Amino acid sequence: MSSPPDTEQQVWAPAGRTVGAVCAVGILVVGQLYVVLPVLNRLALDWDTAKSAATWTTTAFGLAYGAGFLVTGPLSDRWGRRPVIVGGLIATVLSSLIVALAPGLGTGLAARILQGLTASFFAPAAFAYLSERIAPERRIFALTCLTSSFLAAGVVAQVLAQLIGNAWGWHAIFIAGALAFVVSAVVLQVVLEGEAKAEGKTTAQSAGFGETLRTVFAPFAALLRQGRLVLLYLSCLAVLGSFVGLYTGIQLAPPEGVGSSNGALLALRASAIPAMIAVPLLAGRLGVIAPHTRVIVALGIAGIAAAVTAIPFGGVWVAVWLLVFVAAIAVAAPAAVQAIAAQAGAARGAATALYTFALFVGASAGPQVANLFAYSGYSAVALAIAGFTLAGAALAYASARGRGVITTLV
Known part of the structure; x- marks a missing residue:
């Protein structure tokens, strides 16, 4: 040793x-x-x-x-x-x-x-x-x-x-x-x-550059053969995917009571900034909760919050629940990388690269999800994003379950 x-x-x-x-x-x-x-x-x-x-x-x-x-x-x-x-x-x-x-x-x-x-x-x-x-x-x-x-x-x-x-x-x-x-x-x-x-x-x-790439990329295949990690990576698609998708929906089809004026949209975007400040300050307290549990609960809360914004109760209502949504996503993102690292063993570098890849593939898909539903109004976008996010929570939950569940899915 x-x-x-x-x-x-x-x-x-x-x-x-x-x-x-x-x-x-x-x-x-x-x-x-x-x-x-x-x-x-x-x-x-x-x-x-x-x-x-x-x-x-x-x-x-x-x-x-x-x-x-x-x-x-x-x-x-x-x-x-x-x-x-x-x-x-x-x-x-x-x-x-x-x-x-x-x-x-x-x-x-x-x-x-x-x-x-x-x-x-x-x-x-x-x-x-x-x-x-x-x-x-x-x-x-x-x-x-x-x-x-x-x-x-x-x-x-x-x-x-x-x-x-x-x-x-x-x-x-x-x-x-x-x-x-x-x-x-x-x-x-x-x-x-x-x-x-x-x-x-x-x-x-x-090593030569080609040998370096082979050495670094070799763990990717091994990671992707682990069913539990695959499900966790798939759940990560919903983290930034739901985030970008909901904000794209706000731009394409503003919520009822918000309107399309620059001032109203600016205020709605700025309303989530406190969540970005608060979550890092709470990192120590959140750290006592198992990463997998944090991912499941945070994505679940984000999905519910996105769905609630679909209710046409006005701009303040949307702003409050958007704050909850953003805070939940801010908790889910670092929890997901910690959960992945815990299962990756020595291949943490490759595991983190796949995590960030999954995040931004999801972020790329989010606007197109919003596009599909924008013609039906903001409520349709919010409900679609809510379903996307809750599916991510379900995948994270399946990943946390025993291997029997995983084997049937991969």
Whole structure:
């Protein structure tokens, strides 16, 4: 049995400034998924297309972003966390400017795919950096903050995009984003520390690139042969899928009593911000509940809250239950990655990559679910999203059950 590593000589990264900077950039990066939602009308008008077609700009980004994780994770193992993070941010400066210059839907979709791919360099390397460089006693808090920042992006990015879009047009959203990525690259180049010096190279560093990919991807097949994990991954589709889907529905078919005015929609989006602040602060107390239980209960509550927003009792009613919905999703996301890691054994890196892939495949599907029901009004969208979310809770429950249940499903 090998001896444990000597942690006495390990110099941990300063938690405060590291977590703060990484989470702030996380909001910016993941926020690119959501920035088009408040300006779908403007995009459709400028590109002479239907509003429903414009929602594919969210789907295109999300699919490319999720798929990119499966490659950018291994790249960060080979090249180091900081170079991959900073290099990805610089590449996203260029891809964001390309989106801003897109003259039509076809080029806009291609540009959003490119932006999703360049943005995907951030998350796997950021998760790995915090897992390796933050002191163990602060690590769970750091990872919860990072996961919560990804969810907070869904609210913060929409609010900022609506404000910028109303003032200067949708092009300005991506130009402002490009400038923010420049600042982010500089900040993280300074804040993040380089790789610790070692006497020899790691296996991933010393192997050829093809061998590195084979080594990193090999655990994926083993993970996907585990029925309980497969069900848990499928439940993760509902986490961001329901989140993006419900907010897309709000834009496409505003709830009764809210209307389509910019002020009303801005207030509705901003109403969920307190949930994003509260959940990380409660991480310690929530941590005493088993991760699987948290996923099941949180997705169940989110599904019920989404369904309740379908009742036409006015804007305040929708805002209150939207707050409950967002809080529940914010609890489910970090609980899901903890539940997956607990079953993944030594393959936690690959398991986390599949988790983030599932999250953003779901996020890509969400707008299209909203599209299918938007013509019947917001209530139809909310009920469809509620069903989607409750199905996720049911899959998580099936995953938590004994192997007899799993065997019949896979």
